[in-house]
Amino acid sequence: MTLPAAIMIDPAAAEQEWEEARNLMVDDQLRPSEISNPRILKAMRSLSRQDCVPTAQQALAYADVSLPLGEGRVLLQPLLTARLMQAANPLPGQHALVIGAGTGYSAALLASLGLTVTAVESNAALSEQGQALCSAMSSVHWVRGPLSLGEESHAPYDLIYFDGAISTLPAFCHIQLAADGRVVGLMHKAGDLSELFVATPAPEGTTGFILTRLSEARCPLLPEFVPSRSFAL
Template identity: 80%
Template sequence: MTLPAATRIDPTASTQEWDEARNLMVDDQLRPSEISNPRILKAMRLFAREACVPPAHQALAYADVSLPLGEGRVLLQPLVTARLLQAANPLPGQHALVIGAGTGYSAALLASLGLTVTALESDTLLCQQGQQVCAATPSIHWICGPMPLGDESRAPYDLIYFDGAVPTLPAFCHTQLAAGGRVVGLIHKAGDLSELFVATPAPDGTNGFILTRLSEARCPLLPEFVPPRSFAL
């Protein structure tokens, strides 16, 4: 993965310098792009995103780019995360399921916003890293296991949050979402291009969803949701 040129910060920077980089991210990337929820802005000013970034890319922790986590996974660029959180409208006391929790950035932000979070991650190494990042946050429960079935044991969820792209809404969203809940994430379009969405259950009581498409973003499919290749004879 080739990373574009971006403002870097020395990984050995002082706490004050990391704080300044975090504030610059909010003021230069998020606020000018219509991220206006003060709770989300505050959370992203306070949580140390650099803790979720592999050492090789830690200098770009607050750059306007997605960062590789290995095995085709990425830590989404800060603006995409902020847009997903704002679309999700997370409220204190609610329960969220994060699919593809990676190194724990989105799960930690949701927990800091007052939610109880179930973080589901299939990659063992990423799951271990995420657990370490979130070790001091008891409101996050980590599960290392397959993503396509969600987590029925703690359902229903007020929010199902995909921290990556999927080709379509998985079936478990119908059965594990609480009444009045919502699903947010990215729907894959082509190549590495995806589209942010928020989905709410259809009011007619069927298993359908009303899908509202938001802005486009570059994000790969979560590996476990890549459709199998079909071969023509």
């Protein structure tokens, strides 16, 4: 049985519409907002963001909004992802750890920028979708496991990238980050408000990280990094 011609979908025409949507996203949202890294702009013109959201959300895949993925998780709005990527300064040949990889968009972006990527996701449904998106990318190693532990077997990493907000830097960052590496993500402030940050190891002979706070953004906490509540009597 064939569909009537009036409602048949032309794959070539559909892909052209998605390509136009990606170009509008870059030219109307990213470039006017000081996203100037040409490699990042090129990658975001190419990667199929619509494959990273539920079917019902695909029409909004390139809109300037974060999109719900279920269970409190979101696909970050394009501009926020671009700002994180630009702050991360990903370079070809480097090794990145993506925490909270979700449906794979940021992991796929980093891979398309020439990095080897270890992507960690704890949510079964999101992990399945993310693995499918990255299945053709040999430079992406997908791990389903707890976000709070990172992934020691592939450390050290030049870049640890949190694809969502955290309340504090987890302990694994101290162990799994290369000596000259950096951590990028969103540090929770209050409600759904966070700050984009870049953290680098403190100078030799000292401990901890030097944290540089950048622009504010609205982003939910990754579930495993929600602080536990304490009660005082």
